[in-house]
Amino acid sequence: xxxxxxxxxxxxxxxxxxxxxxxxxxxxxxxxxxxxxxxxxxxxxxxxxxxxxxxxxxxxxxxxxxxxxxxxxxxxxxxxxxxxxxxxxxxxxxxxxxxxxxxxxxxxxxxxxxxxxxxxxxxxxxxxxxxxxxxxxxxxxxxxxxxxxxxxxxxxxxxxxxxxxxxxxxxxxxxxxxxxxxxxxxxxxxxxxxxxxxxxxxxxxxxxxxxxxxxxxxxxxxxxxxxxxxxxxxxxxxxxxxxxxxxxxxxxxxxxxxxxxxxxxxxxxxxxxxxxxxxxxxxxxxxxxxxxxxxxxxxxxxxxxxxxxxxxxxxxxxxxxxxxxxxxxxxxxxxxxxxxxxxxxxxxxxxxxxxxxxxxxxxxxxxxxxxxxxxxxxxxxxxxxxxxxxxxxxxxxx
Numbered sequence: 001x002x003x004x005x006x007x008x009x010x011x012x013x014x015x016x017x018x019x020x021x022x023x024x025x026x027x028x029x030x031x032x033x034x035x036x037x038x039x040x041x042x043x044x045x046x047x048x049x050x051x052x053x054x055x056x057x058x059x060x061x062x063x064x065x066x067x068x069x070x071x072x073x074x075x076x077x078x079x080x081x082x083x084x085x086x087x088x089x090x091x092x093x094x095x096x097x098x099x100x101x102x103x104x105x106x107x108x109x110x111x112x113x114x115x116x117x118x119x120x121x122x123x124x125x126x127x128x129x130x131x132x133x134x135x136x137x138x139x140x141x142x143x144x145x146x147x148x149x150x151x152x153x154x155x156x157x158x159x160x161x162x163x164x165x166x167x168x169x170x171x172x173x174x175x176x177x178x179x180x181x182x183x184x185x186x187x188x189x190x191x192x193x194x195x196x197x198x199x200x201x202x203x204x205x206x207x208x209x210x211x212x213x214x215x216x217x218x219x220x221x222x223x224x225x226x227x228x229x230x231x232x233x234x235x236x237x238x239x240x241x242x243x244x245x246x247x248x249x250x251x252x253x254x255x256x257x258x259x260x261x262x263x264x265x266x267x268x269x270x271x272x273x274x275x276x277x278x279x280x281x282x283x284x285x286x287x288x289x290x291x292x293x294x295x296x297x298x299x300x301x302x303x304x305x306x307x308x309x310x311x312x313x314x315x316x317x318x319x320x321x322x323x324x325x326x327x328x329x330x331x332x333x334x335x336x337x338x339x340x341x342x343x344x345x346x347x348x349x350x351x352x353x354x355x356x357x358x359x360x361x362x363x364x365x366x367x368x369x370x371x372x373x374x375x376x377x378x379x380x381x382x383x384x385x386x387x388x389x390x391x392x393x394x395x396x397x398x
Contacts, residue, residue, distance in 0.1 A: 042236055
């Protein structure tokens with residue numbers, strides 16, 4: 001089968017593949033965010049039934065053990081969501097232990113949120129101690145920043161992009177409004193924290209080359225001892241980044257939401273998992289959509305920080321796969337001045353419908369186990385009926 005790599009310089013060959021990790025390794029992929037984690041998790045989960053034939057397991061029943069990782073690092077998770085408990089973490093630990101002598105792959109970008117040595121040491125010890133090999137994936141900081149900002153907006157942030165960049169890059173101590181950003185993306189300190197727990201010889205840093213769409217998959221296959229092209233990308237519209245217009249619409253909604261003191265649980269249900277999720281699943285960005293553009297000063301500042309980070313990382317002695325120079329490159333300017341972002345009527349309609357559908361969702365009770373429908377599999381007529389009945393019940397109470 002032919003490789004799907006699309007590198008501009010030269011195609012990778014077998015001699016470029018890193019040697020497989022020892023059998024029985026616990027490969028712990030800690031992200032950080034916006035470095036290809038979702039694509040790897042989706043590919044591993046899709047190949048879950050094929051992996052055991054090659055001595056590898058992907059523990060768990062979901063693509064991403066987010067709750068387990070959040071519980072392990074003692075973080076609350078997304079705004080309005082239920083707080084993960086230790087039960088989520090102990091379940092994942094048990095599943096990893098059950099893989100026995102086979103290699104186990106665990107991936108969650110939320111492990112990068114661990115910021116103290118004691119927590120990291122506990123995670124490593126419980127997952128297998130000296131069998132743990134930590135994998136860090138890195139992309140240019142200048143490319144991470146716009147993606148991370150719109151992700152923060154999806155979690156309630158109300159600050160505009162340029163103002164946010166000012167706080168992250170120019171206003172010491174660079175922790176407001178999102179202290180998690182530099183905890184995750186001061187990559188040299190991230191690597192150093194985990195190196196103190198596992199040693200530099202059990203950390204691999206992978207520089208993600210955005211020109212090589214299959215490169216990260218091939219690296220994981222090599223480290224896990226899997227056949228080439230076993231891991232394949234899985235389409236995931238729910239994980240796509242928002243356009244500038246979509247992000248600005250949501251940011252303004254966040255200001256109204258906070259200004260009126262509505263509960264976080266309502267935001268989780270109606271906004272993030274209702275309006276935003278349905279909008280992302282139903283509307284694909286087009287060439288006419290305005291992308292989030294990073295000002296030149298911020299791109300240069302991010303590239304300078306990235307150069308410092310990669311210099312510190314290489315001096316630790318950890319293995320680095322890929323070209324470190326990619327991390328400090330300044331992205332080419334967009335050219336002409338960006339247009340005013342405008343939300344398309346159909347995109348706004350899908351977002352509104354997603355919120356209505358989430359509001360109308362009711363649990364389906366069955367005397368015997370059966371598959372219940374999601375709100376997106378329910379007809380508009382039925383949803384309107386449910387909403388109507390709810391309104392009538394409320395009116396009758398008054």
